[in-house]
Amino acid sequence: MALDLNNVSQQYFDVLKEIGNIGAGNATTALAQMLGQKVDMKVPQVKLLDFKEVGSIMGGEEQIMAGIYLLVEGDITGSIMFLLQEEAAHIFVNQMMGGMGSGNLEGGFDEMELSALKEIGNIITGAYLNSLSMLTNLKIYPSVPDLSIDMAGAILSVPAIEFGEVGDKMLLIQTQFTDEKEIDGFFILVPDLESYDKIMHSLGLA
Amino acid sequence: MSEIIKVGMADLKVCSAPDGLTTLGLGSCVGIAMRDPVKGIGGLAHIMLPDSTIIKDNSNRFKFADTGIDDLISQLLALGANRARLESKIAGGAQMFAFTAKSSSIQVGARNVEAVKAKLAALRIPLLAEDTGQNFGRTVVYYPENGSFLIRAVGKDSYTI
Numbered sequence: 001m002a003l004d005l006n007n008v009s010q011q012y013f014d015v016l017k018e019i020g021n022i023g024a025g026n027a028t029t030a031l032a033q034m035l036g037q038k039v040d041m042k043v044p045q046v047k048l049l050d051f052k053e054v055g056s057i058m059g060g061e062e063q064i065m066a067g068i069y070l071l072v073e074g075d076i077t078g079s080i081m082f083l084l085q086e087e088a089a090h091i092f093v094n095q096m097m098g099g100m101g102s103g104n105l106e107g108g109f110d111e112m113e114l115s116a117l118k119e120i121g122n123i124i125t126g127a128y129l130n131s132l133s134m135l136t137n138l139k140i141y142p143s144v145p146d147l148s149i150d151m152a153g154a155i156l157s158v159p160a161i162e163f164g165e166v167g168d169k170m171l172l173i174q175t176q177f178t179d180e181k182e183i184d185g186f187f188i189l190v191p192d193l194e195s196y197d198k199i200m201h202s203l204g205l206a
Numbered sequence: 207m208s209e210i211i212k213v214g215m216a217d218l219k220v221c222s223a224p225d226g227l228t229t230l231g232l233g234s235c236v237g238i239a240m241r242d243p244v245k246g247i248g249g250l251a252h253i254m255l256p257d258s259t260i261i262k263d264n265s266n267r268f269k270f271a272d273t274g275i276d277d278l279i280s281q282l283l284a285l286g287a288n289r290a291r292l293e294s295k296i297a298g299g300a301q302m303f304a305f306t307a308k309s310s311s312i313q314v315g316a317r318n319v320e321a322v323k324a325k326l327a328a329l330r331i332p333l334l335a336e337d338t339g340q341n342f343g344r345t346v347v348y349y350p351e352n353g354s355f356l357i358r359a360v361g362k363d364s365y366t367i
Contacts (some may be wrong), residue, residue: 052214061230146303153231156341164254
């Protein structure tokens with residue numbers, strides 16, 4: 001069975017939702033430890049979107065986002081991206097740096113803040129990949145993460161192009177972290193074709 | 207009252223002056239603006255991938271440089287543009303993430319730009335200006351009336367090519 005995102009099965013949705021649930025749960029725990037305070041999350045939503053709709057879900061194509069992107073190797077290959085709106089990224093970074101940062105809620109990030117943001121992305125995507133690895137019993141090794149702060153459309157073009165090679169839709173997991181205010185985080189997992197088969201197979205679904 | 211028409215990802219639109227066309231947040235994708243300067247008829251395509259012939263599911267023609275440009279031209283001609291007068295400008299094809307990975311999809315921005323240029327050259331459509339590559343996203347607005355191609359990026363003043 002090849003990955004056909006235009007006719008993606010309910011089963012695959014459920015699998016992703018479950019991975020998203022556990023992954024986001026682990027990510028929330030890791031985040032709370034790192035920030036030294038309680039963080040809650042809501043049940044993640046899995047969405048299959050047309051390319052044209054993707055930007056609007058994040059507040060428009062021109063919404064400035066922080067995107068952390070890394071490649072995945074091992075038993076499965078592909079890439080994973082985690083996105084946060086700029087303001088949410090500032091909130092996390094300010095908390096992590098405990099008042100040592102600029103305290104800005106908008107505008108650019110300085111060197112220290114960028115590195116903190118990369119670490120946050122690393123921990124969150126790491127928690128997510130760990131869940132996937134544990135559920136499937138597959139070895140997954142993430143690359144060093146890379147960060148881009150730019151328009152949502154531009155950042156999303158990277159996974160969209162990867163999805164574009166197999167279809168016209170993109171799978172997205174939306175997680176809401178609730179702190180003092182609600183913070184939306186978005187995961188995009190792009191397994192290549194063989195990896196999709198491996199994931200389903202290892203779960204006894206293929 | 208003129209209108210600015212929005213073009214999505216893997217999409218294309220054509221219009222007549224004084225209307226304009228825009229596409230928001232181009233990353234590794236390429237925006238191809240084309241017009242007949244005499245008639246003031248123009249179009250904008252937002253392509254994602256270089257080559258339709260190597261992809262199995264290539265039914266969405268607007269997604270690819272080759273078929274996207276073919277369709278852009280046929281839609282311009284259908285609106286009354288003269289094929290011999292067509293001229294173009296392009297933007298986008300950034301590399302949004304710096305790491306150089308072995309995966310060729312990472313350099314897809316550069317490959318998109320290359321494919322678009324090759325296609326335009328093969329069709330003998332002059333490329334008047336470009337703002338491509340580097341590592342930032344671009345929003346573009348195209349005015350077929352005078353051919354100006356406005357580019358906006360985060361943290362930069364907007365400029366016209």
